Amino acid sequence: MSELNAESTAFRAALDVVRDVDPRIADAIAKELHDQRESLKLIASENYASPAVLLAMGNWLSDKYAEGTIGRRFYAGCQNVDTVESIAVEHAKALFDAPYAYVQPHSGIDANLVAYWAILADRVEVPYLKKFEKRQINDLTDAEWAELRAAFGNQRMLGMSLDAGGHLTHGFRPNISGKMFDQRSYGVDAATGQIDYAALRETAKEFKPAVIVGGYSAYPRKVNFATMREIADEVGATFMVDMAHFAGLVAGKVFTGDFNPIPHAHIVTTTTHKSLRGPRGGAVFAQPELADQVDRGCPMVLGGPLAHVMAAKAIAFAEARRPEFAGYAQRIVDNSQALATGLLNRGATLVSGGTDNHLVLVDVDKYGLTGRQAEQALLDSGIVTNRNSIPQDPNGAWYTSGIRVGTPALTSRGLGTAEMDQIADLMHTVLSSTKPGASKAKFDLDPAIADRVSKQANEMLGAFPLYPSVDLGI
Numbered sequence: 001m002s003e004l005n006a007e008s009t010a011f012r013a014a015l016d017v018v019r020d021v022d023p024r025i026a027d028a029i030a031k032e033l034h035d036q037r038e039s040l041k042l043i044a045s046e047n048y049a050s051p052a053v054l055l056a057m058g059n060w061l062s063d064k065y066a067e068g069t070i071g072r073r074f075y076a077g078c079q080n081v082d083t084v085e086s087i088a089v090e091h092a093k094a095l096f097d098a099p100y101a102y103v104q105p106h107s108g109i110d111a112n113l114v115a116y117w118a119i120l121a122d123r124v125e126v127p128y129l130k131k132f133e134k135r136q137i138n139d140l141t142d143a144e145w146a147e148l149r150a151a152f153g154n155q156r157m158l159g160m161s162l163d164a165g166g167h168l169t170h171g172f173r174p175n176i177s178g179k180m181f182d183q184r185s186y187g188v189d190a191a192t193g194q195i196d197y198a199a200l201r202e203t204a205k206e207f208k209p210a211v212i213v214g215g216y217s218a219y220p221r222k223v224n225f226a227t228m229r230e231i232a233d234e235v236g237a238t239f240m241v242d243m244a245h246f247a248g249l250v251a252g253k254v255f256t257g258d259f260n261p262i263p264h265a266h267i268v269t270t271t272t273h274k275s276l277r278g279p280r281g282g283a284v285f286a287q288p289e290l291a292d293q294v295d296r297g298c299p300m301v302l303g304g305p306l307a308h309v310m311a312a313k314a315i316a317f318a319e320a321r322r323p324e325f326a327g328y329a330q331r332i333v334d335n336s337q338a339l340a341t342g343l344l345n346r347g348a349t350l351v352s353g354g355t356d357n358h359l360v361l362v363d364v365d366k367y368g369l370t371g372r373q374a375e376q377a378l379l380d381s382g383i384v385t386n387r388n389s390i391p392q393d394p395n396g397a398w399y400t401s402g403i404r405v406g407t408p409a410l411t412s413r414g415l416g417t418a419e420m421d422q423i424a425d426l427m428h429t430v431l432s433s434t435k436p437g438a439s440k441a442k443f444d445l446d447p448a449i450a451d452r453v454s455k456q457a458n459e460m461l462g463a464f465p466l467y468p469s470v471d472l473g474i
């Protein structure tokens with residue numbers, strides 16, 4: 001019998017132990033690996049974390065409460081959490097060359113909430129309003145929210161519009177950030193599809209926001225953070241950057257100088273599970289003057305830190321500090337540009353005409369489709385993407401007119417520029433063969449075409465095994 005390697009042994013043993021309690025959970029976990037292996041994953045926000053990152057999460061660090069900060073906890077016996085959090089912070093600071101890092105946020109949204117409260121607390125005295133004492137926050141009317149905002153001095157936020165690629169947490173109404181702040185958006189130039197910094201400056205001068213938020217979820221270009229900081233300084237705003245999507249490109253030194261947010265922003269937030277390839281979680285980086293406010297994230301807006309996830313963050317940051325991570329980050333962008341070129345060569349229309357980063361936004365209106373139709377037609381053909389608004393989207397935020405594709409996951413898997421051209425061909429085949437149906441969700445696609453593309457996609461993936469070191473033996 002050949003000896004199993006450490007990864008296979010570890011995951012098999014873990015599943016055996018779980019299977020003992022409820023086999024359905026063990027099966028779902030194993031099936032997820034199987035499904036991921038079969039999936040041509042072009043979802044720009046997803047990735048594959050290393051076995052070391054995954055294994056660092058499954059342990060008794062999860063059992064420990066450690067509210068507070070390193071060395072100043074509200075609970076006793078936090079020495080090992082202190083060790084883990086200190087090492088995660090050490091790696092995070094070194095990786096991003098940041099003076100301060102906070103690794104407790106449980107997700108990207110939590111990181112943003114920590115940052116917003118830190119910025120507010122730094123700028124305004126928090127009032128005590130007896131009137132709201134016994135009220136449920138979700139029951140407040142719009143007028144009452146306006147009263148609360150007034151009590152905070154009507155702080156304003158300028159963030160990227162949703163249809164240009166901004167995120168819900170950048171001041172939009174369905175999110176708490178849209179209730180805390182009076183929000184206005186900046187967008188992109190209609191002709192170039194790129195941020196119009198002169199227009200941004202004009203809006204900032206007129207609106208005088210307390211916070212300017214840079215960063216995005218669906219903008220295919222690099223952003224000049226040095227220019228944005230100048231604008232923030234001109235109007236006395238705090239400059240925050242949410243690098244949730246492109247943190248891996250900053251860590252891998254693809255985005256440097258004016259395009260690296262760390263030296264230019266007062267405060268930077270991120271997720272750790274997107275291009276950074278870590279566990280599901282968030283982090284905040286800040287200039288020293290904001291550090292004390294950020295440290296109040298727990299218990300102000302966060303519960304006890306997830307010490308097991310902080311351990312996995314430490315591993316992911318350590319992995320990203322290795323020289324090969326820079327090569328990975330560069331390949332993400334090379335692949336994204338190869339995908340864009342492949343699509344353009346076949347006649348597709350891309351928002352902004354191309355990409356500087358890990359994602360490409362295809363305008364599927366040019367194929368006569370809604371994003372909803374295109375997303376499902378591609379999925380039926382074995383290509384996993386997601387629909388997304390495009391600037392001035394004629395189909396709104398639900399149906400949309402765009403398809404967002406990203407390369408971090410497939411790059412982790414080892415696919416290169418030749419495969420990207422092949423994927424562009426498969427995507428174009430599906431999109432140009434799909435006919436819109438009776439509603440914005442319905443469409444017609446010859447099942448033989450979907451089937452053929454699906455087989456070709458699978459064949460391509462077969463040459464790039466996912467988690468090649470992990471053999472579950474099933």
Ligand SMILES: *Cc1c(COP(=O)(O)O)cnc(C)c1O
Binds near residue numbers: 169216271
């Ligand atoms: C993904 C994302 C988030 C939210 O991250 P979660 O971990 O899902 O909470 C926040 N901001 C931006 C820009 C994102 O792309």
